[in-house]
Amino acid sequence: MNILAPVRRDRVLAELPQCLRKEAALHVHKGFHPRVTCACQEHRTGTVGRFKISKVIVVGDLSVGKTCLINRFCKDTFDKNYKATIGVDFEMERFEVLGVPFSLQLWDTAGQERFKCIASTYYRGAQAIIIVFNLNDVASLEHTKQWLADALKENDPSSVLLFLVGSKKDLSTPAQYVLMEKDALKMAQEMKAEYWAVSSLTGENVREFFFRVAALTFEANVLAELEKSGARRIGDVVRISSEDSNLYLTASKKKLTCCR
């Protein structure tokens, strides 16, 4: 029995959302990786796992706007009063990407020093790290290096996707923004992170940003699974997961013609 409600219509992704700035993007391809598109088409005949989930952690200095960013996207709300996150909070956001159900587990961590040790125990196993800084506070951009270093201690730097997000864009004048963006793009390039600038107050770029996070983590997740299932393949038969009683035939001939 499926106890989950259908995915909201505005959480359906049929195409790869584009990056904000080509200078600091995880990749600039126009569409999803052809192997991913192909595997998702085959999903209709059952060759890709049925339910995917990725853990995403959100880190950064206190009061940079991590909680407001998540709340703007998940609940479409904004609170102008600051309420510090104590330890961690958690939101689950469901999507459908290329016809496949996919969820982001969003871990909103505390920026306050005294809660940092609690929050850091939740860093492990992240597929994506979102490092937030305040576009109007250059120190918070400087501190992103330390936030990243701490988060990477608990994760595999070679497989995790990084996003550097400047918040509170509504508070900067265009001239101030241009100056800050220069430094932020440099930092993002050094970190090998994708750069975004958002406002949770106005909502600017918030939806576009999370859609990009969902799309890129989904893509990485499917590619990793295809690699694993390739290694697990015995003859022409693949078992999708240990508790899955169904065995699916791989469309190996079809793959040769439509996958890279």
Ligand SMILES: Nc1nc2c(ncn2[C@@H]2O[C@H](COP(=O)(O)OP(=O)(O)OP(=O)(O)O)[C@@H](O)[C@H]2O)c(=O)[nH]1
């Ligand atoms: N003008 C403006 N204010 C914002 C924006 N985002 C957050 N704020 C304000 O900044 C303050 C801190 O926001 P939070 O989201 O609670 O900050 P946080 O990073 O979660 O802080 P910690 O939980 O302590 O780590 C609040 O007063 C928010 O209203 C924004 O986009 N624009």
Ligand SMILES: [Mg+2]
């Ligand atoms: Mg918070």
